[in-house]
Amino acid sequence: MIRTALRYHFPDDLDEATALLHTHEERAAVLGGGTMLVPSLTRGDRDLDHVIDLRRLGLGGVSSTAGGVRIGASASYAQLLAAPPFTGATRLLQLAAEGITGGPQIRCQGTICGSAAYANPSSDVPAVLVALEAVIHLRGPENSRTVPAEAFFLDAFTVDVRRGELLTGVTVPTRSARVGYYKLKLVEGSWPIATASAVLPDAGDSLVGATVTLGAVSARPLRLDLAPLLDGHGRLPTAGDIDDWVSAQLGEPWDDELAPGDYRRMVAGVVLRRALQRAQGI
Ligand SMILES: Cc1cc2nc3c(=O)[nH]c(=O)nc-3n(C[C@H](O)[C@H](O)[C@H](O)COP(=O)(O)OP(=O)(O)OC[C@H]3O[C@@H](n4cnc5c(N)ncnc54)[C@H](O)[C@@H]3O)c2cc1C
Incomplete structure (x- = not known):
């Protein structure tokens, strides 16, 4: 049970989501699948006033084009595994997703972008994104920017996300390998x-x-x-x-x-x- 009062936001567009994040700064967090965030709130490890759910923003989905694989912020491991088999280097994404533990609950609920944003060193996603020279897409209140995965992971649990920004997705370029x-x-x-x-x-x-x-x-x-x-x-x-x-x-x-x-x-x-x-x- 979460013991502190929280305001739950369900924004309809990115402008609203980023404005909320910007206004409430460290008192607010994005809710992806919630597999890390919710337990940390329950344990009292994180003290927040606002939670911003991304699910109405249309950021789900995994699409594969000639140029690469695009993974939306709300896409889960299960969605990655349900996509047609990737080819070349991008196959690594599905190899890693197959090994995510926690059963169907975590694979259906946990997101790739949530794992990237959390940047726990003891996890699968950050190193796979760096290996594949992936690009992280960020959206803030003023503008959008992209950051190579290599530069995004700064330290344990620390990433290059600025005030008011959230991850909208990840692109992994295709190359034969x-x-x-x-x-x-x-x-x-x-x-x-x-x-x-x-x-x-x-x-x-x-x-x-x-x-x-x-x-x-x-x-x-x-x-x-x-x-x-x-x-x-x-x-x-x-x-x-x-x-x-x-x-x-x-x-x-x-x-x-x-x-x-x-x-x-x-x-x-x-x-x-x-x-x-x-x-x-x-
Ligand atoms: C039982 C169990 C087993 C697990 N096994 C593994 C495993 O084998 N390998 C592994 O690597 N991981 C494992 N995990 C961790 C799992 O990968 C992560 O829980 C999941 O990917 C995080 O995604 P989420 O969407 O649930 O993140 P959330 O819990 O929603 O969020 C995590 C953090 O990222 C932030 N965040 C989320 N999305 C965004 C966004 N779009 N923009 C900005 N910030 C954002 C949140 O505010 C929060 O601070 C396990 C977890 C559990 C509970």
Whole structure:
């Protein structure tokens, strides 16, 4: 039960929604699927006066065009999975969505944009968006702007959203690539301890141009270009050398109740290698 009085707003257009957010600033929050926001209000972790529901704004839907996949702010994981199979790099979106835990309730209710806005390091969406060079669409009271995912995730639970702004959607560009996703978690229903999103050139044995983006191992997603690791033929060194290199790239590892930072540092290389193997089909 939420124990404090809240004003619930159900705006009909974006101007009204952004004006409310601007006026009430940190006393207001957008309600996406509510899977994080509502429990935090119930626990009393967040103290708000206004909640702004986006569902009348027509921001749902997942559409796929030649240029990419557009995911509306109200689109859930289930909608992403119900869309026709994506091709090329964008397939990573559906691979990651398949592994979201919490059952049908969370997959039908939780939104991709809600996860991006929340920016919990121990989650799937932020690193996948960075791996795919996605663009975040923001709308404020005065104007709209777009921010590359790489620049959007500033720190743990901190994103580049200005006063009065909300996310209206995400666009993920299409490019031909092989992709692999690997998520390490404690048990089937847990949140991620470490994720890796591998994006490889479409064909051939050479890994020149390959990237792997690690999630949940640091405060913000870590996109790694594998070039410094490769030999003259574009091949990887031994597993031990890969793990040492990944560990050196990590900086301060993320530390929470799921796993200590030292553990995350230890497993980061393994998770990266497994995502690469999945992308290579081995
Ligand atoms: C049981 C359970 C299991 C889960 N398992 C996983 C998992 O395996 N992997 C994983 O990554 N996550 C997991 N999650 C988290 C889940 O991904 C997120 O709860 C969900 O995606 C958040 O979306 P939402 O729409 O419910 O956000 P909300 O709870 O509505 O909002 C979260 C925050 O984002 C803000 N916000 C929401 N939408 C917008 C917007 N359009 N513009 C600006 N701000 C916005 C809200 O104000 C709030 O601060 C799990 C959650 C639960 C409860």
